[in-house]
Amino acid sequence: MAPTPETLTAERILEATEEVLRRHGPAKATVVDVARALGVSHGSVYRHFRTKAALREAVIKRWLDRTTDELAVIVEDGTRDPETRLRDWLAALFEAKRRKAGDDPELFATYMVLAGENGTVVAGHVEELTGQLERIVEAGVSAGVFGGVAPAEAARVLFQATGRFHDPCYAGEWTLPSADGDFRAAVEFLLRALRVR
Structure with missing residues (x-):
């Protein structure tokens, strides 16, 4: 009895696309390459993503959404006071971006190209991030901390x-010996500016 083929989902396509982009780079990766990696026709991929541009947009959105x-x-996390949440949030953002740049430089370079093609997705990501910051600051104002x-x-x-x-254009500076100290100094300066006097 032949094994049952795995159901083709948008998530599987995005995973395969990420691997194809890693292997071929953004200039050479095609929908046909993605379909071949999945063992399906390129028409099957197009049923989930109407165009190559839509597929690439979904890949960058998935990456940013992580x-x-x-x-x-x-x-x-309501167990942390707003100041700790703000400090931890900024540190986690720095670490996430640094990890993405350092763990897989080829894929990071690919995502930089995709981000350049998908300004609307990147703008939405920035809006989400500033919205998260706004919620932390609101909590601090409500608590009388900020x-x-x-x-x-x-x-x-x-x-x-x-x-x-966190801006990828500074990725080359994130591994400098002074980066962590500079980050902590910047965060502490900003926290002092926010605190109730």
Whole structure:
């Protein structure tokens, strides 16, 4: 009896696409390569993703969502006070981005290309991240820890002020010996600025 073929799902296609992109790079990877890796026709892939651009967009969104989902756990953790949540959230973002750049440099370079092609997806990711920051700042204002700030404005400033530690254009600096100390100093400076005086 022949083994039952695994059901083709969007998730399986995205996993295979990531592997194909890693192997061939963004310039040479095709939908046919993805279909071949899955043992299906390229038409089967197109039933899930109408175009190559839609497939590439879904891959970058999936990659960015991994970070957003990881950080959401910190935002929701009511056992940590808002200042600790903010410190932990910024540290987790820095670590997630550093890990992505360092663990698989070829895939990171590929995702940089895909991010450049999908500005709307990246803008949505940034909006989600600043929304998470806003919720932490709101919690701090409600608890009387942070004062004199509008949470949405503070979130944008926090995100922009820490860009060196999460914007991929700075990835080359993330392994410098001074990176961790610079990060801690920046976070402590920002926390002092937020605290009620």
